[in-house]
Amino acid sequence: MMSMAERDSLLCRFDWPLDASLRVFDLELTGDGGRPLPRALLHHLTIVNHDRRQLVYPIAERVMSFGKETQRVSLPTTVGIPLQAGQRISVYVMWDNNTDRDVERVYLLVTIHWAPRNQVPRPIAVFPMFIDANRVVGGHDTYDVPPGGCVRTSEFSMPIGGHLLAVGGHLHDHGVYLRLEDADTARTVVTVSAKRDQSGAVLGVARKLLAVRGQGPRLRAGHRYRLVAMYDNPTPDTLRGVMAYMAGLFAPDDARQWPAIDPANDEFRVDVRALSGPVYRPGPRHGEPCRAIRGAPGE
DSSP, X not given: OOOTTSOOEEEEEXXXXXXXXXXXXXXXXXXXXXXXXXXXXXXXXXXXEEEEEOSSSSSEEEEEEEETTOOOEEOOTXXXXXXXXXXXXXXXXXXXXXXXXXXXXXXXXXXXXXXXXXXXXXXXEOEEEEEETXXXXXXOOOEEEOTTOEEEXXXXXXXXXXXXXXXXXXXXXXXXXXXXXXXXXXXXXXXXXXXXXXXXXXXXXXXXXXXXXXXXXXXXXXXXXXXXXXXXXXXXSXXXXXXXXXXXXXXXXXXXXXXXXXTTOHHHHXXXXXXXXXXXOOOOTTSOOSSOOBSSTTO
């Protein structure tokens, strides 16, 4: 079994085949014969674009992440995340098998719907935005929550301006909310709350569409913002290895001003090393999986 403190495993790496605007993302876990497996076996799956920079951090872009609570993501037909033919894509997974047995031959099916870049009218280019409350460059962004709970904050500066169109996030059990605020005034930009059962188990994190009426909140270039993550811990024990990050969709004022990758940047170099690993080529849809799993990769 793989714990949340262990590093992600590289499932596959490939070159994106065509110019496209990505619109829909979905994920299924199945066993032999296509039988559904519980999403609780998965902690997260992340799609990385090695040829475009993350907005907030000078590292490779995380195009999309699925947690066990993440449902299908579908963007309006008027917008799309642009990918260019030849951009290098990797898929990473972290398992969370808390059962008392090994799980053999797990198949992950990631479905992506896309529109051609020459579609008329052409989709507006939007980009993923990830903000981590406990960012550790090249390491693990987990942290511990003592009895009673705690608030974790992280500040960042926007490299370019634009509008925040939608937000969601990722929290572990006993997570309460994620709040994005102006670091100078403490004015709230947006808050998303966890959906929890009576035991505190997180069933999901709310999604908010911010541009239904208007363009959504504007984030200013060069301005500082703060992510605030709240965890409640009613137990007498410390909660080990929790995460807290906000994921959003960002429409830049001018996509041509998107910050470029700097291969000499220390954070980028550390990120590249953390993402290195053996390459597993993707198999056919109903054939062999990218990597056969017994319990968890690496065991």
